[in-house]
Amino acid sequence: MTDQGFASVGDGCRIAWRLDGPADAPVLMLSNSLGTTMDMWLPQLPALTERFRVLRYDQRGHGASDAPAGGYSLDRLGRDAVELLDALGLETVDYCGLSLGGMTGQWLGVHAPDRFRRIVLANTAAYMGPPSGWQARIGVVLDKGMGAIASAVLERWFTPEFLPASPEVQTTVEAWLLATSPGGYAGCCAAIRDMDLRPVIGLIRTPVLVIIGGRDPATPPAQGEEIVAAIPGAKSVTFDAAHLSNIEQPEKFAAALLDFLA
Numbered sequence: 001m002t003d004q005g006f007a008s009v010g011d012g013c014r015i016a017w018r019l020d021g022p023a024d025a026p027v028l029m030l031s032n033s034l035g036t037t038m039d040m041w042l043p044q045l046p047a048l049t050e051r052f053r054v055l056r057y058d059q060r061g062h063g064a065s066d067a068p069a070g071g072y073s074l075d076r077l078g079r080d081a082v083e084l085l086d087a088l089g090l091e092t093v094d095y096c097g098l099s100l101g102g103m104t105g106q107w108l109g110v111h112a113p114d115r116f117r118r119i120v121l122a123n124t125a126a127y128m129g130p131p132s133g134w135q136a137r138i139g140v141v142l143d144k145g146m147g148a149i150a151s152a153v154l155e156r157w158f159t160p161e162f163l164p165a166s167p168e169v170q171t172t173v174e175a176w177l178l179a180t181s182p183g184g185y186a187g188c189c190a191a192i193r194d195m196d197l198r199p200v201i202g203l204i205r206t207p208v209l210v211i212i213g214g215r216d217p218a219t220p221p222a223q224g225e226e227i228v229a230a231i232p233g234a235k236s237v238t239f240d241a242a243h244l245s246n247i248e249q250p251e252k253f254a255a256a257l258l259d260f261l262a
């Protein structure tokens, strides 16, 4: 059974969400990466909805969610997730986020531990400096638009051999990126620019799985391993993939998620 809509969070921003799967199943919340939408989870949806009521949402600045002007903070992105759960009357859920979604997941593990049974952090980092790199990217997208960064971003998202063999994926993911509001994208870049979760993620006590792309140039394996080392009891799995590992290794990603959430 599908349900979808918008939730207004604390600062008035409207967050687009969608629920799929059996109404009485436990809820699994999925959070997207920078420059994508909730549709990035479509490769996993059939497998996940066999066991879960899947809640997807578009991070602010992305997809159908509002893109307020100005820089965002990770604190704001984390509160968006919690306030979306509040709006839907969901007390406790499982969570999986990739990259920006994984940064949000780390914030949630520290600041809202009572709301999350288990957390999966995929292709992500606790710190993604230097800030000057993000400031430069903000300047480029605001001055020249999303097209100016598209080819460099796609090179980080997939291994060199993947896209030529999957032209339909290239068309789809490029369309997500190009359709992203430059202001919304820049707002989320500011959240990453200002983020340093390294001093606090050791406080996380929720069971955590870290998914690492063995060939991820955006958040390289060492960054995933740093999270694993910092969070007591965290498990990890590494795939032969670049940054969007759930798209490059869809079956393995779904299997790892379901195994961890068994």
Ligand SMILES: O=C(O)CC1=CCC(=O)O1
Pocket: 032, 033, 034, 035, 098, 099, 100, 101, 153, 156, 192, 218, 243
């Ligand atoms: O687009 C990139 O550079 C990779 C990335 C960083 C954060 C995120 O969500 O994707």
